[in-house]
Amino acid sequence: MPDDLERRVMSVIAATQHIPADTVTIDSTFEELKIDSLDGINILFAVENEFDISIPDESAQTIRTVRQMTEGIRKLIDERGGEAGVPVSV
C-alpha cells in the first residue's frame, strides 16, 4: 500500500496531467504516463507548491519515475526536518 506521501504525489501528478487518479501508480514511468519535458516542469511546480519545497534543477533532470520523484521529495522534506508542509497556493 502506498504511504501518505506517495498518495499525495500520485494525486498531484494525476491532477496536473488531467488523467484519472487510478492510472498513476508508484511504479509508473513518466514515459508511460506520456509526461514530456514541459509536463515535467509543470509537475515540479505543482509538487513544490504541494509540499512547500524547492527542487533543484539538476536533481529534477534525473527524475524519470513516480517512485524517483517521491523519494526525492521525501529526502527534501527530511532535510527540512520532517514536516510534510501544506500547500502554499491552490
Place this chain on the structure above:
Amino acid sequence: MGMRRVVITGVGVISALGCKRQSFWEALIAGRPGIHPIQGVDRSLIRFQYGAEVRNYDPLLHFDEREASLLDRFAQFGVVAAREAIADSGIEFTPELKERTAIVTGSCAGGQATEDEGFVNLYKNSVPRVNPFTIPRIMANGAASRISLEQGITGPTYTVATACSSSNHAIGQAFWMIRNGLVDAAVTGGSEAIFSLGFLKAWEAMRVVSPDTCRPFSKDRRGLILGEGGAMLILETLELARGRGAKIYAEVAGFGMSSDAYHITQPSAEGAARAIRLAMSDGGISPEQIGYINAHGTATPANDSTETQAIRKSLGSQAEHVAVSSTKSMHGHALGAAGAIEAVATVLAMHCGVLPPTANYTIPDPACDLDIIPNIARPCEVECALSNSFAFGGLNAVLAFRKLS
C-alpha cells in the same frame, strides 16, 4: 524588372558587451563574455544568479527626461541601436526616401518590466492608479514607433513577436519588402529588456537557465543565460548604396522560415533544417558556399544537439567544413533581440574576416560534433554565412548573407 539586391550599410548594437558597435565587436573577437551576477533584480529571490545585462546604461545620455519616461528600457535599446546604425550607414532620409523606408522590429516581451512594476504597485502596494504612460511603454512596437517619430520615416512600420525568432523574422520581412520593390530601405532588427523579477521567475520555472555560465555545444552545458539589448541594421537596395558610395557590410541574400508543428517547447531538427534549406534556396546559395553559421546555440541540452542535426541534414557533407559558433556564449540569449544581435555579429565577421568564437567551451560533445570555433576567434574569409533563430513554439527563421566582392 529583375530581382533587386539588398545590402546592409549600417549596424548598431547595444548589449552586455557594451553600448556601442565597437565594444561589441572587440569583446566578440576577444571571446570575452558579458555574463555577470544579475544586478537589476534581487538575486536572493531567484535560483539562477547570472545574466548578460547591459551595464552602465544611463537613459539620460540618450533621451531627455520626458522621452525616457515614455519609453521602456527595451524600446530605448531599440532606438539607441537604430541611431547608431543610421549614423553608421550615412543614409540621408530625403522626403521621398522617408516614404519608401520600412521599420520592422522584433521583440518577444515588449515592455514587460513596465507592466511588472505597475502591477506590483496595483496588486501588492494597493496603489489604486496605474501610470498613464504604461500602455505606450508596454506596446511591443514602442521602439519601431519611436524610430519612426524621430526620423520622420513614414513607410510600413511594425513589430513581429515570435519569441526567440522575432528579430530574424523582422529582418526577413524587411529584406523581402525591399527585394520585392515595396520599399527601398529599412531600419530593422530587434530589442529586448527582460530583467524584471516576474519574468525571471517565469524563466526559473522553465528550468532551462544555467546556474553558472553559457557553454554552447560543450558536453557540460547547463542551460542558457538570459541577455538583453538591441540591434538594428540599415538595409537598402544595392543600387541606392552604390549610388551614394556607401560602405557595404554584406548582402542579405536569402531568408527562410518554417514551423515545426511538433511541440510547443521541444525543438525539431527537421523543422530547423527546412528553414536553413529555404534560406539557402531563397538566396541561390549552395551548401558549399556557406563558410560560417552563427548558431542559435542556446546551450540548453536539447537545442544544441538538435541544431547540430539540423545543420547536418541541411548542409550535408559541407557540415564537416563549415565553421559554427554561438555568440550567445558572450552576449547571452536576448530572446526577441537575439537574431538582430547575431545578424550584426555575422555581418561584422564577414566584413572584418574574423569569425567570433564559442566562448566558455570546455568539453567536446559527440552529439554536437561540428567545428564550433572553441574560445578563440579565427581569421577566415567567408563567401556566405547563415544566422539561425529557432523559437519556442517551433518557429524557425534563418537569414543568409553573402559577401560582396
